[in-house]
Amino acid sequence: xxxxxxxxxxxxxxxxxxxxxxxxxxxxxxxxxxxxxxxxxxxxxxxxxxxxxxxxxxxxxxxxxxxxxxxxxxxxxxxxxxxxxxxxxxxxxxxxxxxxxxxxxxxxxxxxxxxxxxxxxxxxxxxxxxxxxxxxxxxxxxxxxxxxxxxxxxxxxxxxxxxxxxxxxxxxxxxxxxxxxxxxxxxxxxxxxxxxxxxxxxxxxxxxxxxxxxxxxxxxxxxxxxxxxxxxxxxxxxxxxxxxxxxxxxxxxxxxxxxxxxxxxxxxxxxxxxxxxxxxxxxxxxxxxxxxxxxxxxxxxxxxxxxxxxxxxxxxxxxxxxxxxxxxxxxxxxxxxxxxxxxxxxxxxxxxxxxxxxxxxxxxxxxxxxxxxxxxxxxxxxxxxxxxxxxxxxxxxxxxxxxxxxxxxxxxxxxxxxxxxxxxxxxxxxxxxxxxxxxxxxxxxxxxxxxxxxxxxxxxxxxxxxxxxxx
Numbered sequence: 001x002x003x004x005x006x007x008x009x010x011x012x013x014x015x016x017x018x019x020x021x022x023x024x025x026x027x028x029x030x031x032x033x034x035x036x037x038x039x040x041x042x043x044x045x046x047x048x049x050x051x052x053x054x055x056x057x058x059x060x061x062x063x064x065x066x067x068x069x070x071x072x073x074x075x076x077x078x079x080x081x082x083x084x085x086x087x088x089x090x091x092x093x094x095x096x097x098x099x100x101x102x103x104x105x106x107x108x109x110x111x112x113x114x115x116x117x118x119x120x121x122x123x124x125x126x127x128x129x130x131x132x133x134x135x136x137x138x139x140x141x142x143x144x145x146x147x148x149x150x151x152x153x154x155x156x157x158x159x160x161x162x163x164x165x166x167x168x169x170x171x172x173x174x175x176x177x178x179x180x181x182x183x184x185x186x187x188x189x190x191x192x193x194x195x196x197x198x199x200x201x202x203x204x205x206x207x208x209x210x211x212x213x214x215x216x217x218x219x220x221x222x223x224x225x226x227x228x229x230x231x232x233x234x235x236x237x238x239x240x241x242x243x244x245x246x247x248x249x250x251x252x253x254x255x256x257x258x259x260x261x262x263x264x265x266x267x268x269x270x271x272x273x274x275x276x277x278x279x280x281x282x283x284x285x286x287x288x289x290x291x292x293x294x295x296x297x298x299x300x301x302x303x304x305x306x307x308x309x310x311x312x313x314x315x316x317x318x319x320x321x322x323x324x325x326x327x328x329x330x331x332x333x334x335x336x337x338x339x340x341x342x343x344x345x346x347x348x349x350x351x352x353x354x355x356x357x358x359x360x361x362x363x364x365x366x367x368x369x370x371x372x373x374x375x376x377x378x379x380x381x382x383x384x385x386x387x388x389x390x391x392x393x394x395x396x397x398x399x400x401x402x403x404x405x406x407x408x409x410x411x412x413x414x415x416x417x418x419x420x421x422x423x424x425x426x427x428x429x430x431x432x433x434x435x436x437x438x439x440x441x442x443x444x445x446x447x448x449x450x451x452x453x454x455x456x457x458x459x460x461x462x463x464x465x466x467x468x469x470x471x
Contacts, residue, residue, distance in 0.1 A: 003109040008034065009084050015056040017089075021097045024089035033058060033099050034084035034107060036136070037077060039116065047074065051083070054142065059098040060085050066102050073104050080110030128458075129466050144452050147266065148460050151448055152219065154265045155239065158258050164215045164241065169204035171197060171221065175423040178202025178365070179441075182225040182417045184234075197223035200441065202365070205242050206394065207429045209437055214244040219444070230449075230456030231386060234465050237444045244435040248367075248377040248393040251438035252354055255381060255389055256290050259447070266451055279384045279450050282350065286383075290352040296375070298355065299337065302345045307337060307359060308374060315340065327415065334361030335416070349382035364404040364420050366392035388447050391440040398430035 009032040017024060017033060024031070038057065039050035045064035050057055062085075064070045077083065083106055090100035120137040121127060127134045134141040156166065174193070176183040178200030186195050201218050208216060219239045226232055243251060263275055263286050275287035296307040305314055315336050319326055324339050337359075357375045360368065366376035377393035395401050404420075405427070411419035445457040458464035 001106070003106060005107065008107045009086065009105055011084060013055075014051065014053040014058050017099075018056055018058060018097055021089055025091065028088050030086055030088050030102075031099075032084050032086050032105075033060070034105075035082065037079055037081045037083055040077065040079060042074065045070075049077070049083075049085075051085070052136075054146075059092075059096050060087075061090055061092060061098045061100045062104075063100070066100065068103060076106065078110065078114070079116065080112060080114035082107040082110075128464070129469065131462055131464075144454060144460060145462055147269070147452055148448050150269060151262060151266060151451065152444070155258070155262055155444075156219070158261050158265075159217055159241070162215075162254075162258075164217045164243075165213065167205070167208060167213070167216045167218055168220070169198075169201040169208075169218060171223075173198050173204075175203070175421060175425060177420055177423050177426065178240075179224075180362070180364075180418045180420060184223050184225050199224050200238070201240050202439065202441070203423060203426050205240055206434060206437070206439070207426070209242055209244055210429045210432050210434045213242075214435070215242075217241040228458075228465060230458070231446060233445065233457055233461055236457065236461070239440075239442045239444055241440045241442075242394070242437055243439075244437045246438040247436070248356075248379060248391065248438055251391055251440055252292075252356075252379050255391065255440055255442075256352075259381075259388075259442075260286055263451060277451055277453065279453050280455075282384070284351060284384060284450075286352055290354060290381075292354045292356060295341075295355045295358045295380075298345060299341060302348070303340065307333070312336075332361060332411065332416075334359055335418075338362050346382060346387065347385040350384055352381065352383050355380045355382065360404075363392065364408050365395055365401075367395050367397075368400070384450055386446045386450060387443070388450070389440060389442045391438065394434070394437040394439045396430060396434040396436065398427055401430055402427050 011034040012031040014033055014035060017031065033051060035051040035053040037049055038052045041048045047062050049060040049062065051060050062070060062073065067073065083104060085099055085101035086103035087099045087101035090098045092098055115121060121133045135145060159166070172186070172195045174195060176196035176199050179202070181199040183199050184197040186197065187193070188195050200222055201220065205216060205218060217239055219237065221235055222238050223235050225234065228234065260275055263277060267274065276283055276285050278284070300306050303318060305318065312333055315333065316331070318340055319336055322340065322343050324343055326336055326339065356379045357369055358366070358378045360374055360376050363376040363378045366378040369375040369377055379391050380387055381389035395404070405422040408420040409422040412421055445460055448460045449457050452460055454460050
């Protein structure tokens, strides 16, 4: 007997069979149902099996006087195996929708010792290292990942409808950039040069704007050499979107529009009305017009410190009181204030709120604010304490961009590993001319964590990073 055949019988989906059960019961039509065996109960000459597909489970009833090779099947079948059964719709005394089988076919043998369905797998470390066990034994986990991928599908549909073109840019880059983050470094043997895994696709997408593209987006993996917590994974999924001839405020309205549309579609799939989500037992309303706050004004309101007039020592004292780590030799006002903001203010931002007009020092790729050259035309979106989105009126002045890169390069040389490197290829591209553009980045893992009401981003990434287990 081939325990791993290539070809299997033509199967009827279990969920379709259950939805149309009365019809199958009336016409007594025989069908093949297939899936993973999750439970086996033997009662002499009759046995009951539980067969699981992605969406559904069904009971298979087998009887010694009806099923061919009944004893052979019982000697062979184990929990975890993939089997197909041929038979007709059947209602036993329990009235549970079932299939009364008269044939069987093995599709794949499991050689692991599966626990009984009732006991499942409860070893948390094992479930993290082997996430397929979570989606075998826990339907809610399977459902979360199903909806994650449906959300990606719906987001693409929304942007296609709005006239955006999905594009691709390199993941291996000779210059990394587009964010303030520490990169992963690799090496290309054929040319004997270091390469970087991208921290963002921003620089390449802007080069495409120089090349004539006007409404583009990319959904893909980014890589940042940073910590792992409920908001961070070294490898994560983002969308970056660029819209030529659009401004910062117009993009802010558009960001609210597409997120609301995405939540509306998700709620419709689940047959839930409205624009509310539930995160950690808190109901959050995403409807209406979202609030807008000034970054520096909110900082002063929450800490009493003025970004521009207070001495640096005051910010460092606050950081020490809040036990915020910093490197004294390379710390800047922008960096320490951003860390203070993340620790003190961000957790309080529950309802959707846009923060605007960030200091120039922490926004090296954003246009200068026309009313205050110390600020930039930038916004961030916060929901439930998560930074969900970051956006700019994109800096397209090559002289200004070059000066800011040079300032960042000095910080990098001093040891600030998250400073932006100098990228001459990008300056060269800007010198050919880039149209006025608004650009947006959304951390999709964070957004899905909120929408799906999961504890952390690791719970919406099927293969989150896990430290290698010692042999």
